[in-house]
Amino acid sequence: xxxxxxxxxxxxxxxxxxxxxxxxxxxxxxxxxxxxxxxxxxxxxxxxxxxxxxxxxxxxxxxxxxxxxxxxxxxxxxxxxxxxxxxxxxxxxxxxxxxxxxxxxxxxxxxxxxxxxxxxxxxxxxxxxxxxxxxxxxxxxxxxxxxxxxxxxxxxxxxxxxxxxxxxxxxxxxxxxxxxxxxxxxxxxxxxxxxxxxx
Amino acid sequence: xxxxxxxxxxxxxxxxxxxxxxxxxxxxxxxxxxxxxxxxxxxxxxxxxxxxxxxxxxxxxxxxxxxxxxxxxxxxxxxxxxxxxxxxxxxxxxxxxxxxxxxxxx
Numbered sequence: 001x002x003x004x005x006x007x008x009x010x011x012x013x014x015x016x017x018x019x020x021x022x023x024x025x026x027x028x029x030x031x032x033x034x035x036x037x038x039x040x041x042x043x044x045x046x047x048x049x050x051x052x053x054x055x056x057x058x059x060x061x062x063x064x065x066x067x068x069x070x071x072x073x074x075x076x077x078x079x080x081x082x083x084x085x086x087x088x089x090x091x092x093x094x095x096x097x098x099x100x101x102x103x104x105x106x107x108x109x110x111x112x113x114x115x116x117x118x119x120x121x122x123x124x125x126x127x128x129x130x131x132x133x134x135x136x137x138x139x140x141x142x143x144x145x146x147x148x149x150x151x152x153x154x155x156x157x158x159x160x161x162x163x164x165x166x167x168x169x170x171x172x173x174x175x176x177x178x179x180x181x182x183x184x185x186x187x188x189x190x191x192x193x194x195x196x197x198x199x
Numbered sequence: 200x201x202x203x204x205x206x207x208x209x210x211x212x213x214x215x216x217x218x219x220x221x222x223x224x225x226x227x228x229x230x231x232x233x234x235x236x237x238x239x240x241x242x243x244x245x246x247x248x249x250x251x252x253x254x255x256x257x258x259x260x261x262x263x264x265x266x267x268x269x270x271x272x273x274x275x276x277x278x279x280x281x282x283x284x285x286x287x288x289x290x291x292x293x294x295x296x297x298x299x300x301x302x303x304x305x
Binding site: 009012016019020023024027032035036042043046049052053054055058062065070073074077080081083085087090096100101103104105107112116120121122129133136137145148152156158159162163164166167 | 204205207208209210211212213215216217218219220221222223224226227228229230231232233235236237239240243246247250251253254255256257258259260261262264265267268269271272273274275276277278279280282283284285286287289293294295296298299
Protein backbone atom coordinates (compact mmCIF):
# COMPACT_ATOMS: atom_id res chain seq x y z
CA UNK A 1 0.00 0.00 0.00
CA UNK A 2 1.45 3.32 -0.98
CA UNK A 3 -0.40 5.82 1.14
CA UNK A 4 1.62 8.15 3.30
CA UNK A 5 2.58 7.09 6.79
CA UNK A 6 0.64 9.92 8.42
CA UNK A 7 -2.52 8.83 6.66
CA UNK A 8 -1.89 5.28 7.78
CA UNK A 9 -1.52 6.39 11.38
CA UNK A 10 -4.70 8.45 11.23
CA UNK A 11 -6.62 5.57 9.64
CA UNK A 12 -5.30 3.11 12.20
CA UNK A 13 -6.18 5.36 15.13
CA UNK A 14 -9.69 6.02 13.90
CA UNK A 15 -10.36 2.38 13.04
CA UNK A 16 -9.04 1.02 16.32
CA UNK A 17 -11.01 3.60 18.30
CA UNK A 18 -14.16 2.57 16.42
CA UNK A 19 -13.36 -1.09 17.09
CA UNK A 20 -12.81 -0.64 20.82
CA UNK A 21 -15.66 1.80 21.45
CA UNK A 22 -18.01 -0.22 19.28
CA UNK A 23 -17.12 -3.42 21.10
CA UNK A 24 -17.72 -1.70 24.44
CA UNK A 25 -21.08 -0.56 23.11
CA UNK A 26 -21.92 -4.09 21.97
CA UNK A 27 -21.26 -5.38 25.46
CA UNK A 28 -22.64 -2.56 27.58
CA UNK A 29 -25.65 -1.10 25.75
CA UNK A 30 -29.05 -1.97 27.12
CA UNK A 31 -30.82 -2.41 23.81
CA UNK A 32 -29.79 -5.55 21.97
CA UNK A 33 -30.73 -3.99 18.61
CA UNK A 34 -28.22 -1.17 19.05
CA UNK A 35 -25.65 -3.79 19.98
CA UNK A 36 -26.29 -5.70 16.76
CA UNK A 37 -25.85 -2.61 14.59
CA UNK A 38 -22.72 -1.57 16.50
CA UNK A 39 -21.41 -5.08 15.91
CA UNK A 40 -21.77 -4.44 12.19
CA UNK A 41 -19.72 -1.27 12.63
CA UNK A 42 -17.04 -3.21 14.51
CA UNK A 43 -16.87 -5.78 11.72
CA UNK A 44 -16.53 -3.04 9.08
CA UNK A 45 -13.70 -1.38 11.02
CA UNK A 46 -11.92 -4.69 11.40
CA UNK A 47 -12.14 -5.02 7.61
CA UNK A 48 -10.55 -1.57 7.41
CA UNK A 49 -7.72 -2.77 9.65
CA UNK A 50 -7.19 -5.68 7.26
CA UNK A 51 -6.93 -3.22 4.38
CA UNK A 52 -4.24 -1.37 6.33
CA UNK A 53 -2.43 -4.71 6.59
CA UNK A 54 -2.46 -5.13 2.78
CA UNK A 55 -5.00 -7.91 2.76
CA UNK A 56 -7.71 -6.85 0.38
CA UNK A 57 -9.10 -10.34 -0.16
CA UNK A 58 -9.58 -11.08 3.52
CA UNK A 59 -11.09 -7.63 4.03
CA UNK A 60 -13.64 -8.37 1.31
CA UNK A 61 -14.33 -11.79 2.82
CA UNK A 62 -14.77 -10.16 6.23
CA UNK A 63 -17.32 -7.69 4.86
CA UNK A 64 -19.19 -10.37 2.92
CA UNK A 65 -19.26 -13.04 5.60
CA UNK A 66 -19.45 -11.06 8.82
CA UNK A 67 -21.44 -8.00 7.85
CA UNK A 68 -23.41 -9.66 5.09
CA UNK A 69 -24.17 -12.99 6.69
CA UNK A 70 -23.42 -13.23 10.41
CA UNK A 71 -24.71 -9.80 11.36
CA UNK A 72 -27.88 -10.19 9.31
CA UNK A 73 -28.40 -13.60 10.91
CA UNK A 74 -28.00 -12.06 14.37
CA UNK A 75 -30.48 -9.31 13.53
CA UNK A 76 -32.96 -11.92 12.31
CA UNK A 77 -32.51 -13.89 15.52
CA UNK A 78 -33.14 -10.72 17.53
CA UNK A 79 -36.33 -10.13 15.57
CA UNK A 80 -37.47 -13.67 16.33
CA UNK A 81 -36.68 -13.70 20.04
CA UNK A 82 -36.95 -10.04 20.98
CA UNK A 83 -39.49 -10.08 23.73
CA UNK A 84 -39.45 -7.63 26.58
CA UNK A 85 -38.95 -9.68 29.69
CA UNK A 86 -38.16 -8.80 33.25
CA UNK A 87 -35.03 -10.67 34.17
CA UNK A 88 -34.96 -12.27 37.56
CA UNK A 89 -32.46 -10.50 39.78
CA UNK A 90 -29.39 -12.49 40.75
CA UNK A 91 -28.49 -12.10 44.37
CA UNK A 92 -24.69 -12.37 44.02
CA UNK A 93 -24.48 -10.26 40.88
CA UNK A 94 -22.05 -7.81 42.46
CA UNK A 95 -19.41 -10.36 43.38
CA UNK A 96 -19.80 -11.95 39.94
CA UNK A 97 -19.19 -8.60 38.26
CA UNK A 98 -16.16 -7.92 40.43
CA UNK A 99 -14.64 -11.34 39.79
CA UNK A 100 -15.21 -11.32 36.04
CA UNK A 101 -13.99 -7.75 35.64
CA UNK A 102 -10.84 -8.49 37.59
CA UNK A 103 -10.23 -11.62 35.51
CA UNK A 104 -10.63 -9.64 32.29
CA UNK A 105 -8.38 -6.81 33.44
CA UNK A 106 -5.73 -9.26 34.59
CA UNK A 107 -5.83 -11.05 31.27
CA UNK A 108 -5.67 -7.74 29.42
CA UNK A 109 -2.65 -6.54 31.37
CA UNK A 110 -0.96 -9.90 30.85
CA UNK A 111 -1.58 -9.82 27.10
CA UNK A 112 -0.41 -6.22 26.77
CA UNK A 113 2.70 -7.02 28.75
CA UNK A 114 3.48 -9.92 26.42
CA UNK A 115 2.78 -7.72 23.38
CA UNK A 116 5.11 -4.99 24.54
CA UNK A 117 7.96 -6.92 26.10
CA UNK A 118 8.40 -9.73 23.62
CA UNK A 119 10.95 -9.13 20.88
CA UNK A 120 9.20 -9.96 17.63
CA UNK A 121 11.43 -11.09 14.81
CA UNK A 122 9.96 -8.88 12.12
CA UNK A 123 10.82 -9.64 8.55
CA UNK A 124 12.76 -6.75 7.11
CA UNK A 125 10.98 -5.63 3.91
CA UNK A 126 7.51 -5.08 5.25
CA UNK A 127 4.45 -5.72 3.13
CA UNK A 128 6.58 -6.87 0.26
CA UNK A 129 4.05 -8.96 -1.58
CA UNK A 130 1.23 -6.44 -1.33
CA UNK A 131 -1.33 -6.89 -4.03
CA UNK A 132 -0.15 -10.41 -4.77
CA UNK A 133 -1.69 -11.70 -1.56
CA UNK A 134 -4.89 -12.87 -3.23
CA UNK A 135 -2.90 -15.00 -5.68
CA UNK A 136 -0.84 -16.37 -2.80
CA UNK A 137 -3.95 -17.28 -0.81
CA UNK A 138 -5.33 -19.13 -3.82
CA UNK A 139 -2.10 -21.05 -4.21
CA UNK A 140 -2.18 -22.00 -0.53
CA UNK A 141 -5.79 -23.10 -0.64
CA UNK A 142 -5.22 -25.40 -3.59
CA UNK A 143 -1.87 -26.84 -2.60
CA UNK A 144 -0.80 -27.19 1.02
CA UNK A 145 -4.13 -26.26 2.59
CA UNK A 146 -6.23 -28.38 0.26
CA UNK A 147 -7.40 -30.80 2.95
CA UNK A 148 -8.56 -28.07 5.39
CA UNK A 149 -10.27 -26.35 2.48
CA UNK A 150 -12.27 -29.46 1.64
CA UNK A 151 -12.98 -30.15 5.30
CA UNK A 152 -14.28 -26.59 5.61
CA UNK A 153 -16.77 -27.28 2.84
CA UNK A 154 -17.97 -30.39 4.68
CA UNK A 155 -18.20 -28.33 7.87
CA UNK A 156 -20.35 -25.72 6.16
CA UNK A 157 -22.65 -28.42 4.82
CA UNK A 158 -22.95 -29.96 8.27
CA UNK A 159 -23.65 -26.58 9.84
CA UNK A 160 -26.33 -25.85 7.25
CA UNK A 161 -28.11 -29.15 7.79
CA UNK A 162 -27.72 -28.86 11.56
CA UNK A 163 -29.14 -25.35 11.61
CA UNK A 164 -32.14 -26.43 9.55
CA UNK A 165 -32.81 -29.45 11.75
CA UNK A 166 -32.44 -27.45 14.96
CA UNK A 167 -34.55 -24.51 13.90
CA UNK A 168 -37.40 -26.46 12.35
CA UNK A 169 -40.65 -26.18 14.24
CA UNK A 170 -42.24 -29.55 13.57
CA UNK A 171 -39.46 -31.92 14.36
CA UNK A 172 -41.27 -35.20 13.93
CA UNK A 173 -44.91 -36.11 14.02
CA UNK A 174 -44.46 -39.83 14.56
CA UNK A 175 -41.74 -42.08 15.72
CA UNK A 176 -39.72 -43.59 12.91
CA UNK A 177 -39.33 -47.07 14.41
CA UNK A 178 -42.70 -47.63 16.06
CA UNK A 179 -45.00 -45.38 14.05
CA UNK A 180 -46.64 -44.05 17.23
CA UNK A 181 -47.22 -40.31 17.56
CA UNK A 182 -44.39 -38.56 19.33
CA UNK A 183 -45.02 -36.81 22.60
CA UNK A 184 -44.68 -33.23 21.44
CA UNK A 185 -44.10 -32.07 24.99
CA UNK A 186 -40.65 -33.54 24.79
CA UNK A 187 -39.84 -31.56 21.70
CA UNK A 188 -41.68 -28.36 22.22
CA UNK A 189 -42.95 -27.15 25.53
CA UNK A 190 -45.20 -24.27 24.63
CA UNK A 191 -47.75 -24.43 21.89
CA UNK A 192 -48.13 -20.70 21.47
CA UNK A 193 -46.87 -19.46 18.13
CA UNK A 194 -43.53 -17.72 17.99
CA UNK A 195 -44.57 -14.53 16.30
CA UNK A 196 -47.58 -13.41 18.26
CA UNK A 197 -47.92 -9.77 18.98
CA UNK A 198 -48.14 -9.56 22.75
CA UNK A 199 -49.13 -5.92 22.88
CA UNK B 200 11.53 -1.19 15.19
CA UNK B 201 10.78 0.21 11.80
CA UNK B 202 9.37 3.68 12.26
CA UNK B 203 8.20 3.87 8.69
CA UNK B 204 5.00 2.02 9.51
CA UNK B 205 2.55 1.25 12.26
CA UNK B 206 4.21 -0.95 14.88
CA UNK B 207 3.02 -4.52 15.21
CA UNK B 208 2.38 -3.94 18.90
CA UNK B 209 -0.41 -1.47 18.11
CA UNK B 210 -2.38 -4.15 16.30
CA UNK B 211 -1.69 -6.64 19.06
CA UNK B 212 -2.91 -4.25 21.74
CA UNK B 213 -6.11 -3.53 19.82
CA UNK B 214 -6.77 -7.22 19.43
CA UNK B 215 -6.02 -7.91 23.11
CA UNK B 216 -8.48 -5.23 24.17
CA UNK B 217 -11.12 -6.59 21.81
CA UNK B 218 -10.59 -10.11 23.13
CA UNK B 219 -10.94 -9.02 26.75
CA UNK B 220 -14.10 -7.05 25.98
CA UNK B 221 -15.45 -10.19 24.33
CA UNK B 222 -14.64 -12.29 27.38
CA UNK B 223 -16.31 -9.76 29.66
CA UNK B 224 -19.43 -9.80 27.55
CA UNK B 225 -19.40 -13.59 27.41
CA UNK B 226 -19.23 -13.82 31.19
CA UNK B 227 -21.67 -11.08 32.06
CA UNK B 228 -24.38 -11.02 29.41
CA UNK B 229 -27.78 -12.34 30.31
CA UNK B 230 -29.17 -12.19 26.81
CA UNK B 231 -28.14 -15.25 24.81
CA UNK B 232 -27.88 -13.27 21.57
CA UNK B 233 -25.38 -10.95 23.21
CA UNK B 234 -23.32 -13.96 24.26
CA UNK B 235 -23.12 -15.00 20.62
CA UNK B 236 -22.11 -11.46 19.68
CA UNK B 237 -19.33 -11.57 22.27
CA UNK B 238 -18.05 -14.80 20.78
CA UNK B 239 -17.94 -13.10 17.38
CA UNK B 240 -15.95 -10.24 18.92
CA UNK B 241 -13.43 -12.70 20.34
CA UNK B 242 -13.07 -14.45 16.99
CA UNK B 243 -12.47 -11.10 15.34
CA UNK B 244 -9.77 -10.29 17.87
CA UNK B 245 -8.02 -13.56 17.04
CA UNK B 246 -8.33 -12.73 13.35
CA UNK B 247 -6.71 -9.33 13.81
CA UNK B 248 -3.86 -11.04 15.62
CA UNK B 249 -3.36 -13.60 12.84
CA UNK B 250 -3.50 -10.94 10.14
CA UNK B 251 -1.01 -8.70 11.93
CA UNK B 252 1.46 -11.53 12.38
CA UNK B 253 1.05 -12.67 8.81
CA UNK B 254 1.72 -9.19 7.53
CA UNK B 255 4.64 -8.33 9.80
CA UNK B 256 6.45 -11.61 10.36
CA UNK B 257 5.45 -13.94 7.53
CA UNK B 258 4.83 -11.64 4.62
CA UNK B 259 6.03 -13.97 1.91
CA UNK B 260 4.00 -17.06 2.69
CA UNK B 261 0.96 -15.35 4.09
CA UNK B 262 -0.26 -18.34 6.03
CA UNK B 263 -1.97 -16.16 8.63
CA UNK B 264 -4.37 -14.88 6.01
CA UNK B 265 -5.27 -18.44 5.03
CA UNK B 266 -5.89 -19.24 8.67
CA UNK B 267 -8.04 -16.13 8.97
CA UNK B 268 -10.18 -17.36 6.10
CA UNK B 269 -10.65 -20.68 7.84
CA UNK B 270 -11.53 -18.92 11.09
CA UNK B 271 -14.11 -16.82 9.22
CA UNK B 272 -15.60 -20.02 7.80
CA UNK B 273 -15.83 -21.66 11.20
CA UNK B 274 -17.29 -18.47 12.69
CA UNK B 275 -20.03 -18.40 10.07
CA UNK B 276 -20.90 -22.03 10.75
CA UNK B 277 -20.80 -21.38 14.51
CA UNK B 278 -23.13 -18.40 14.20
CA UNK B 279 -25.64 -20.35 12.13
CA UNK B 280 -25.73 -23.33 14.49
CA UNK B 281 -25.64 -21.12 17.59
CA UNK B 282 -28.60 -19.07 16.50
CA UNK B 283 -30.53 -22.21 15.55
CA UNK B 284 -29.87 -23.62 19.02
CA UNK B 285 -30.97 -20.28 20.46
CA UNK B 286 -34.26 -20.38 18.55
CA UNK B 287 -34.94 -23.90 19.69
CA UNK B 288 -34.10 -22.96 23.28
CA UNK B 289 -36.43 -19.99 23.02
CA UNK B 290 -39.22 -22.27 21.84
CA UNK B 291 -38.73 -24.54 24.80
CA UNK B 292 -38.16 -21.98 27.52
CA UNK B 293 -39.79 -18.83 26.08
CA UNK B 294 -36.88 -16.75 27.31
CA UNK B 295 -33.38 -15.84 26.22
CA UNK B 296 -32.11 -15.32 29.75
CA UNK B 297 -28.86 -17.23 30.20
CA UNK B 298 -29.67 -17.84 33.88
CA UNK B 299 -32.70 -19.94 32.99
CA UNK B 300 -30.80 -22.38 30.81
CA UNK B 301 -29.77 -24.58 33.71
CA UNK B 302 -30.70 -28.02 32.44
CA UNK B 303 -27.16 -29.32 32.82
CA UNK B 304 -26.68 -27.93 36.32
CA UNK B 305 -25.75 -30.50 38.88
